[in-house]
Amino acid sequence: ETAITLRPDNILPLVNTSLAYARLGDSVKAEAKLKQALVIDPDSAEANFNMGLLKAEQNDFTEAEKYLRAALKTDSNFPEAAYYLAILISKENLDESVTLCRKAYKLRPRDARYAYTLAFYLRQQGQIDDAIEILQKLVKQQPDYSDASMLLRALYEEKKKP
Helix, strand or coil: CHHHHHCCCCHHHHHHHHHHHHHCCCHHHHHHHHHHHHHHCCCCHHHHHHHHHHHHHCCCHHHHHHHHHHHHHHCCCCHHHHHHHHHHHCCCCHHHHHHHHHHHHHHCCCCHHHHHHHHHHHHHHCCHHHHHHHHHHHHHHCCCCHHHHHHHHHHHHHHCCC
């Protein structure tokens, strides 16, 4: 709050204060700070991203999608925005979800969430071999990631591979 008072034109303190309020469970104040940030810079990837997450927590998925898309429009190399948008739209648009997961995975190939989620959606698309390849890399990098191992095993069984 002091940083905002000192520099009311700087959005970073507004976004950070919003995060603090969100962690305290005060989504009303968190949203108010993000709205302030977006008035200053409507194209802020960080403010749009955090507003998208906040709206998703509030079960306002239409608004969440709008803000996450805005974050990606500003910063097309924002893996977290691509990842969360992919999850959000997966039931309505599996193809776009796979594209977004692929983007997040390519930007951060060592992030287990991105790899696993991409493999999960590839399986839903019927791209079992691609899913297996991603999971094999993931299990090799992080052998203790049990969800990846279980999904890989299920895919091997589907393909009738030992």
